[in-house]
Amino acid sequence: NAGVTQTPKFQVLKTGQSMTLQCAQDMNHNSMYWYRQDPGMGLRLIYYSASEGTTDKGEVPNGYNVSRLNKREFSLRLESAAPSQTSVYFCATLSGSALAYEQFFGPGTRLTVL
């Protein structure tokens, strides 16, 4: 099992360009998440999806859109990239039962916006 996979691993964009970060999971989890990680700020939630067909804003949604394509895939789109979006982006899933409650993380996408 691959767990949570993300593509690409690295990306450099110019200001104003758009791109989509892809995330896929083979864990059969209902909930999926997008975080950004910046030095000294921990992980901040951008968007999440509790189930196929639903999405909700997190702490820092401005400048991003998401699509929950199906149960396996959850993509994050930057329509017009800004230097402030330079960050490391992590996708995660959630096993939500009380005894097995855990978030599983992908390896991350390192994005630089020039």
Place this chain on the structure above:
Amino acid sequence: AQSVTQLGSHVSVSEGALVLLRCNYSSSVPPYLFWYVQYPNQGLQLLLKYTTGATLVKGINGFEAEFKKSETSFHLTKPSAHMSDAAEYFCAVTPSGGYNKLIFGAGTRLAVHP
């Protein structure tokens, strides 16, 4: 608002010394509590968690943490540090409103020197 505070953004210990990483949270209801570890250029890996039951929980690599409700704390300890423990550690909690996402602390970078 729900928050997680990790005291000390950087902690340095000698190999063989006690590791103590502090985490305090604010919540009006007992949360689920987690410690994750991140090695350089990798995703986050679960170290240990508290959901229900015994308040002293043991995790991987010899780490343990104790949930103290009266102190709203969940400090991470390891009796004897190894060089391989050098990493960034994140404390996370479920918010007061439910168990469908996590709120992360800013992280503590642990350095282990010979």
